[in-house]
Amino acid sequence: MPQSTEIADFIAGLPKAELHVHMQGAASAETILALSRKYPEEGLPQDEAAMREFYRFTDFANFIAVYVAASRLVRTGDDIHQLAVGLGRDLAATNVRYAEVTVTADSHLKVGIAPDELADALTRGRADVLAASGVDIAWVYDIDGDFGIPSGERTLAWAAEHRPAGSIGFGIGGREVGVPRSDFADLFRRATDIGLQSLPHAGETVGPDQVWSAIDQLGAKRVGHGLAAAQDPTLMAALAERGIALEICPTSNVCTKAVPDLASHPFPILREAGVRLTLNTDDPGMFGTDLNNEYRIGHEVFGLDRAALAELARESVRASFAPDSTRAKVLAEIDAYVQTAP
Numbered sequence: 001m002p003q004s005t006e007i008a009d010f011i012a013g014l015p016k017a018e019l020h021v022h023m024q025g026a027a028s029a030e031t032i033l034a035l036s037r038k039y040p041e042e043g044l045p046q047d048e049a050a051m052r053e054f055y056r057f058t059d060f061a062n063f064i065a066v067y068v069a070a071s072r073l074v075r076t077g078d079d080i081h082q083l084a085v086g087l088g089r090d091l092a093a094t095n096v097r098y099a100e101v102t103v104t105a106d107s108h109l110k111v112g113i114a115p116d117e118l119a120d121a122l123t124r125g126r127a128d129v130l131a132a133s134g135v136d137i138a139w140v141y142d143i144d145g146d147f148g149i150p151s152g153e154r155t156l157a158w159a160a161e162h163r164p165a166g167s168i169g170f171g172i173g174g175r176e177v178g179v180p181r182s183d184f185a186d187l188f189r190r191a192t193d194i195g196l197q198s199l200p201h202a203g204e205t206v207g208p209d210q211v212w213s214a215i216d217q218l219g220a221k222r223v224g225h226g227l228a229a230a231q232d233p234t235l236m237a238a239l240a241e242r243g244i245a246l247e248i249c250p251t252s253n254v255c256t257k258a259v260p261d262l263a264s265h266p267f268p269i270l271r272e273a274g275v276r277l278t279l280n281t282d283d284p285g286m287f288g289t290d291l292n293n294e295y296r297i298g299h300e301v302f303g304l305d306r307a308a309l310a311e312l313a314r315e316s317v318r319a320s321f322a323p324d325s326t327r328a329k330v331l332a333e334i335d336a337y338v339q340t341a342p
């Protein structure tokens with residue numbers, strides 16, 4: 001058996017945690033097809049082959065157009081539940097045992113889903129995924145920075161009042177240029193006050209300043225992407241010393257042109273500097289990836305061997321906000337697997 005197949009098998013069987021995945025962008029073509037058939041008036045593809053073609057990533061502009069079109073298919077609590085269940089199925093298929101899933105609650109509220117219906121759909125979806133596959137999901141509520149403080153206020157008020165089971169984090173994503181993370185400091189402080197961890201995206205498309213803002217002003221416990229840290233040795237040292245992990249999403253970074261290609265990805269620089277790193281998918285349905293593929297990139301592009309890949313899987317569990325019992329269980333599963341893997 002060639003080496004690449006052996007490592008692919010090892011990765012496929014490795015129990016993993018996923019810490020950076022957006023529920024809407026994670027939706028597979030299969031899940032979106034089911035919703036498209038429910039709402040045929042949207043004019044999106046009604047058969048599998050056409051949907052796969054429509055959903056195939058070509059460039060960033062197309063990605064945004066497809067994302068917006070797919071978002072129009074999510075109108076009710078049941079649609080949210082369907083996204084959660086589809087994601088749970090896809091996570092289980094790649095041996096993800098625990099996932100922190102980002103939901104842009106305000107965009108669902110804005111299309112008219114009632115606040116309690118949204119919360120109930122997430123609570124039910126999480127329970128149904130756990131029952132069906134044992135995958136444990138927790139929720140991170142992010143805001144699109146372009147929609148500013150008002151969107152953050154609505155999200156925070158909703159999270160505080162309705163609190164779906166498994167709520168663990170508060171985040172911010174979207175455009176970084178012209179949207180300083182520091183503007184959101186008060187919002188993140190209040191999110192922390194109600195028990196949500198600060199998990200902002202920062203330093204994906206702009207320089208180290210945004211990552212500094214994320215850790216110093218937003219109190220980030222982890223940073224989404226954080227690639228720009230590689231340009232600033234002082235920042236890398238601060239991340240390493242404070243134990244703040246980065247959520248690295250290699251395929252996403254190429255698709256969005258945050259990096260020109262995988263060979264230019266700063267993962268090795270960050271790793272060399274001792275920054276805690278985790279591997280993730282971001283929007284796997286839309287970027288045509290899954291977590292096994294990201295680990296394969298870890299092997300083929302970043303040169304990680306089996307032991308390093310297993311350690312990366314452990315690091316994702318340690319950098320998570322899973323309950324102690326879940327952390328212990330998944331870490332034990334990884335250890336047992338590594339000892340018995342062929």
Ligand SMILES: [Zn+2]
Pocket residue numbers: 020022173201224282
């Ligand atoms: Zn993201």
